[in-house]
Amino acid sequence: MNEANGVSRREFLCAVAGCTAAAAGSCVDVTHTPFFRERLRELTPDELGAIVARLADSYRERYGRDFEIGTEPAQDGVEFAYALDLSRCVGCRRCVHACVEENNQSRDPEVQWIRVLQMDKHKGIDFAHATPYYDPETVPEPGHFYVPVACQQCRNPPCVKSCPTGATWQEEDGITVIDYEWCIGCRCCISACPYGARRFNWADPAVPDEELNTRTHVLGNRPRPRGVVEKCTFCIHRVRQGLYPACVEACPTGSRKFGNLLDPTSEIRYVLEHKRVFVLKAELNTLPRFYYFYGT
Amino acid sequence: MEGYVTRRTTGPLRSLAVLWVCLLSSPGCDVGAVHENDAVSTGFEWPSSAQLDADFHVPRPPLSDETFPCSDCHDPEIPVNRQRRELQMAHTEIQLRHAEWGRWCLDCHDAGDRDQLRLASGERVPFEESYRLCGQCHGDKLRDWRIGVHGRRTGSWSGEKSYLLCVHCHDSHDPAFKPIEPMPGPRPPRRTP
Numbered sequence: 204m205n206e207a208n209g210v211s212r213r214e215f216l217c218a219v220a221g222c223t224a225a226a227a228g229s230c231v232d233v234t235h236t237p238f239f240r241e242r243l244r245e246l247t248p249d250e251l252g253a254i255v256a257r258l259a260d261s262y263r264e265r266y267g268r269d270f271e272i273g274t275e276p277a278q279d280g281v282e283f284a285y286a287l288d289l290s291r292c293v294g295c296r297r298c299v300h301a302c303v304e305e306n307n308q309s310r311d312p313e314v315q316w317i318r319v320l321q322m323d324k325h326k327g328i329d330f331a332h333a334t335p336y337y338d339p340e341t342v343p344e345p346g347h348f349y350v351p352v353a354c355q356q357c358r359n360p361p362c363v364k365s366c367p368t369g370a371t372w373q374e375e376d377g378i379t380v381i382d383y384e385w386c387i388g389c390r391c392c393i394s395a396c397p398y399g400a401r402r403f404n405w406a407d408p409a410v411p412d413e414e415l416n417t418r419t420h421v422l423g424n425r426p427r428p429r430g431v432v433e434k435c436t437f438c439i440h441r442v443r444q445g446l447y448p449a450c451v452e453a454c455p456t457g458s459r460k461f462g463n464l465l466d467p468t469s470e471i472r473y474v475l476e477h478k479r480v481f482v483l484k485a486e487l488n489t490l491p492r493f494y495y496f497y498g499t
Numbered sequence: 500m501e502g503y504v505t506r507r508t509t510g511p512l513r514s515l516a517v518l519w520v521c522l523l524s525s526p527g528c529d530v531g532a533v534h535e536n537d538a539v540s541t542g543f544e545w546p547s548s549a550q551l552d553a554d555f556h557v558p559r560p561p562l563s564d565e566t567f568p569c570s571d572c573h574d575p576e577i578p579v580n581r582q583r584r585e586l587q588m589a590h591t592e593i594q595l596r597h598a599e600w601g602r603w604c605l606d607c608h609d610a611g612d613r614d615q616l617r618l619a620s621g622e623r624v625p626f627e628e629s630y631r632l633c634g635q636c637h638g639d640k641l642r643d644w645r646i647g648v649h650g651r652r653t654g655s656w657s658g659e660k661s662y663l664l665c666v667h668c669h670d671s672h673d674p675a676f677k678p679i680e681p682m683p684g685p686r687p688p689r690r691t692p
Contacts, residue, residue: 288648296682313686336687341678445655456676457651457668469656470647478648498648 237384243421244372244382248274255421262426266415273420275443277375283437284377284464285448286474287351288498291458294319294342294349301453302353305438306424307416309408316402316435317353317450324348328483353450354379354400354435355483355491362392362401371432377464377492378437380422388430397484398491401434437461464492556661560626567626569613579610596673598636607632607671633665640665
């Protein structure tokens with residue numbers, strides 16, 4: 204902000220708006236409009252409420268549905284982490300499609316936050332020879348294993364560092380989120396992410412009206428405009444209400460584990476303390492909160 | 500190694516303790532008891548068995564009304580034929596592929612009360628607690644399942660959770676996980692000709 208000048212962005216805009224309004228003879232508070240507002244994390248609860256109400260109105264107008272847009276902040280004493288059991292994942296992609304439906308991802312053009320990579324057992328974890336396009340009659344295919352990759356929710360996220368507008372940041376509970384109105388679509392974060400976890404809306408996202416999930420969070424799965432980046436948020440609208448992410452509940456093999464890293468009795472802590480655990484591309488020092496383990 | 504989390508504190512002492520406890524208390528390796536005999540401190544607070552059993556909700560076992568209660572057909576008046584044989588009259592669809600070389604129906608199904616299962620100790624357990632039967636051999640899986648690491652959990656990460664029984668995912672007579680049809684993959688990027 205422009206505190207150095209003694210005038211914040213908001214005060215400046217208010218002043219401009221005030222002059223304009225005075226000139227026009229009407230009173231319009233532009234600081235709450237999508238274009239002029241502050242980042243979501245900088246708003247007071249009242250301002251956030253006003254923004255969300257406005258958003259709900261625009262969604263009602265556009266989709267003809269009432270959206271529930273949550274604004275739950277991070278809970279104290281909670282740091283989320285995820286663990287995925289590579290010895291059990293069969294690569295069936297149930298998680299991918301549960302995620303698409305839960306998070307209102309565009310069907311066409313296709314946007315999928317989770318990508319399941321098929322790898323060769325002889326090669327081990329080898330991204331150069333992995334493919335997401337496998338299509339056999341049944342999975343798992345002999346000689347292969349499967350590595351689902353989505354946002355790794357890094358403690359040291361390169362995407363956040365690369366964002367020129369501060370439109371993406373890490374919340375207190377470890378979830379990296381995006382402010383869709385502040386995103387200018389430059390895609391620096393996409394090139395910065397070593398896991399290929401971020402997706403860009405090249406066209407208007409298309410979701411059939413009857414498949415829209417109207418339970419949303421302002422930092423998560425609410426409908427996105429064209430030209431912004433989106434990514435996995437651990438189903439922020441669910442986990443901040445105490446629920447498991449959709450992919451955890453969809454996995455038929457129970458490979459996906461989720462919980463609070465700060466709770467010593469959580470299953471995630473048990474996994475970290477008792478199983479063989481690793482993270483992807485550890486050498487990059489991104490310090491992911493997404494762990495892979497061998498449950499057997 | 501930077502970035503790796505490998506806090507494995509299990510050791511030979513722990514394995515011995517587990518083995519000892521399993522031998523002593525065969526009906527379902529007791530998780531709580533393992534901790535008391537565990538000399539290696541992991542900093543992890545093991546919930547007691549009772550606490551664990553109270554904490555989770557297990558859905559009804561996948562028994563159909565056609566086959567359960569078993570005593571509808573298995574009349575206690577009929578003498579029990581303990582002979583190992585190929586079944587002709589009923590249950591012909593069951594193909595035992597689960598340590599079949601050393602096992603027979605009545606090792607797990609109680610001959611005296613057909614509506615219950617039977618542990619190696621002779622203790623009868625209802626179908627709702629079939630995990631105790633499975634846990635006699637698969638003690639490590641039972642331990643992980645109780646904690647929530649083996650098998651799917653649904654519900655709340657911070658509160659009430661639901662488990663599935665072993666038999667919801669594994670056919671007890673043929674427990675290996677069967678291959679399934681994958682859902683459609685992503686569309687490959689279009690190549691310009």
